Amino acid sequence: MTLGNFQLNEPTYFEQMELLEENVAAAGRVLLEVIQVEWEPLSHSELDQRLERVVEEMIEADLVAQVQEQVNAAPQLKQDLTTADQVQAVPKQLFQESALQRSHATDVMEANPTVQYVTNFLQSSNPMHIKRRMSGRAKLSLSHTALLSLTLLSKRVSYRSVSSSFHLEKGNIHRIFFSFCDQVIAQQHRIIQWPTEEGGLPRVVGVLGETHIPIRLPFGKPDSENNAQEAKRLKSEAPPDSWLNLELVCDLDERFVYCHISKGSERVQGRDLLERLQQQPExxxxxxxxxxxxxxxxxxxxxxPFPICQTPQENLYNRALLTHLSRFQQAIADLKERFQKLRYLDMGNFNKAKAVVLTACILHNVLLEMGDVTKGVMEDCPVEDVEEVVQCESGVRMRQSVMNVLYSLMENGSQ
Incomplete structure (x- = not known):
């Protein structure tokens, strides 16, 4: 074929096939690059950015849908606003109204003095770290973060119910809550302090005891019928690691001055505290x-106490100790009443369950400082046949001396 003085040669069949193969190869390389970008592992920063973008897009889409519904429900308003500026002002105005309506319930709860006090406590502890870590992908204020976390601690509610109240996805709530726990735990040594003043019988530093916090066991899928039967047996017999041992020392004001948390199978019965007292006898x-x-x-x-009382002196001594032991039981009842999540932690991860329990103990002291008094009902503890553990003969002599002093004081008072 000729065109003027130029001659055009049509591509042959083989040239067409070579050109097609080159195009297919180029397309394959592009597709491979796309697959690699999408499927290669992301770094933590890239993952956070991608998750943040997805959450923001979901929130924005939800708000746009709410605005569109309100615009469609107000045709007269759309007819009256004829200029371009007025039409653009409608979504903005309705967006503000929708945001106010959504936050109205939480704003009312923010007026709660407990939330304000905890917010101020966190703000004063480390304001720069709070600002950096507590905002979250959903940009929650510190007061909203405290409100969300106190709601999870003080009530037996699920992440799902809190998610609907705060308009956040469950994964974000989980992250915010444990970030809050980390911030509170960072103040442990400032809030849970050993007392410097004594009083009582003859001078009591504090009362030592423990309680159990039930947790969920991470049961795996049985591999055989025997394993299934074993899992069923463990569930029915409440294995030791289905709870946490919370060992505490409370002072005369029911503040916690010592806290130790261990697995159910690792009951220590004061062993760690005794080692600490030996190292620091002061x-x-x-x-x-x-x-x-x-x-x-x-x-x-x-x-x-004496396991079995045989004399009036021993009875008097045991009654005096019972007053202090009852104070400890009341402190535990108040703790579980204030933070009802401790009645059962629906989590099988020991470290996370420990963080929640420690956070509650620290906040117990914080709220007592505020003057927030919560009284729980003491549980009836069954009388167990427990053998007495004698650490040393000096302990026997100390108990005998205290018993004699108490009986002497009673006799002098009755004369």
């Missing part, structure tokens, strides 16, 4: 003591 100076129940080791620093 914690319980001469003439002072801790009070603990039967089953804890009797020592010069820790006084326990």
């Amino acid at each position: 914690m319980v100076p001469p003439g002072t003591c801790l009070i603990a129940g039967v089953g804890y080791p009797l020592s010069e620093q820790i006084l326990t």
Whole structure:
């Protein structure tokens, strides 16, 4: 074929096939690059950015849908606004109204003095770290973060119900809540402090005891019929690791001055505290003591009741200790009433469950400082046949000396 003085050669069949193969190869390379970009592991920063973008797009889409519904429900308003500027002002106005309506319930709860006090406590502890870590992908204010976390702690509610109240997805709520726990736990040594003043019998530093916090066991899928039967047996017999041991020392004002959390199968019965007292004897100076129940080791620093009373002196001594032990039980009842999540932690991860329990103990002291008093109902503890543990002979002598002093005081008072 010719065109003027130029001659055009039509591509042959083989040239067409070569050109097609080149195009297919180029398309394959592009597709491979796309697949690699989409499927290669993301770094933590890239993953956070991508998740943040998705969450913001979901929130924006939800708000746009709400605005569109309100615009469609107000045709007269659309007819009256004829200029372009007025039409553009409608979504903005309705967006503001929708945001106000959504936040109205939480704004009312923010007026709660407990939320304000905890917010101020966190703000004063480390304001720069709070600003950096607590905003979250959903840009929650610090007060909303405190409100959300206190709601999860004080009530037996699920992430799903809190998700609908705060208009956040469950994964984000989980992250915000445990970030809140980390911030509170960072203040542990400032809030849970060993007392410097004593009082009572003869001078009591504090009361030592423990309670159990039920948690969910991470049961795996049985591999065989025998394993299935074993899992069923473990569930029915409440295995040790289905709870946490929360060992505490409370002072005369029911503040916690010592806290130790362990797995159910790792019951320590004051062992860690005794080692600490041996290393730091100034914690319980001469003439002072801790009070603990039967089953804890009797020592010069820790006084326990007589397992069986045989004399009036021993009865008097046990009644005096019972007053302090009841104070400890009341502190535990108040803790579980204030933070009802501790009645059952629906989580099988020990570290996360421990973080929640420790956060509740720290906030217990914080709210007592605020003057927020919550009284729980003490549980009826069954009388267990527990053998007495004698740590040393000096403990026996110390208990005998205290018993004699109490009986002497009673006799002098009755004369």
